[in-house]
Amino acid sequence: MIKDNTITRIILGIALIGIWGLVIYRVVDSMKGKDTPNISPIIYWTDTASNFVNQSYQLHLGYNDPFLKVGNFKSDIENINNFENEITSNSSSTDVVTPPTTIQNLLPQQTPKVQFPPLEYIGLVINKQNGQQLAVIKHHNEIHKVYLGDKIANCTVFNIQKDSVQVSLRGAINTIKR
Numbered sequence: 001m002i003k004d005n006t007i008t009r010i011i012l013g014i015a016l017i018g019i020w021g022l023v024i025y026r027v028v029d030s031m032k033g034k035d036t037p038n039i040s041p042i043i044y045w046t047d048t049a050s051n052f053v054n055q056s057y058q059l060h061l062g063y064n065d066p067f068l069k070v071g072n073f074k075s076d077i078e079n080i081n082n083f084e085n086e087i088t089s090n091s092s093s094t095d096v097v098t099p100p101t102t103i104q105n106l107l108p109q110q111t112p113k114v115q116f117p118p119l120e121y122i123g124l125v126i127n128k129q130n131g132q133q134l135a136v137i138k139h140h141n142e143i144h145k146v147y148l149g150d151k152i153a154n155c156t157v158f159n160i161q162k163d164s165v166q167v168s169l170r171g172a173i174n175t176i177k178r
Contacts, residue, residue, distance in 0.1 A: 114169050114170050114171075114172040114174075116155065116167070116169055116172075116174045117139065117153040117154070117155065118139070118140070119137055119138070119139050119152070119153065119155065119167065119176050120137065120138040120139075120176070121135065121136075121137055121138075121164060121165045121176040121177065121178050122136040122137065122138055122143065122178070123135075123136045123178065124136070124160060124161070124162050125145070132147055132148070133147070133148065133160045134146070134147060134160075135147075135157060135160045135165045137152055137165065137176075139152060139153050148160055152167075154169060155167040155168065155169045155174075156168050156169075158173060163177060163178050164176060164177045164178065
């Protein structure tokens with residue numbers, strides 16, 4: 001704990017009075033009416049037309065107000081209809097391009113990721129009676145003896161070598177090494 005010291009109390013008292021004095025001064029100062037600064041009467045003119053990018057078309061906004069019924073709107077509608085008729089009469093059926101009837105896939109066909117079951121290749125045995133190769137494969141702690149083309153855990157034995165065996169599942173081939 002801090003010892004009861006008179007110098008510390010005096011310093012804290014002066015700091016407290018100073019902080020409250022600053023707060024009260026700012027409140028009173030903000031309530032005084034101040035003159036607004038004079039705004040310069042000079043008006044600067046900028047050429048906004050040169051700031052825009054040239055467009056390929058221009059909007060003509062000098063049309064008559066349809067709600068005030070000022071102007072000849074029937075002639076405008078007739079002009080629009082005549083223009084539409086000219087467009088439809090100038091186009092022929094040979095200009096129309098028909099879209100292709102079949103949709104072509106532009107992306108190459110991706111092969112799906114195939115999760116192979118946990119197979120372990122133990123070894124190769126050659127059958128002395130008929131000379132066929134026999135692969136010994138371990139699957140879930142069960143040992144299976146399979147020939148070329150046999151299935152184990154939905155995988156077909158594709159190729160048997162001395163140090164590896166290839167199995168296929170849904171078109172994907174996996175090499176299991178010893």
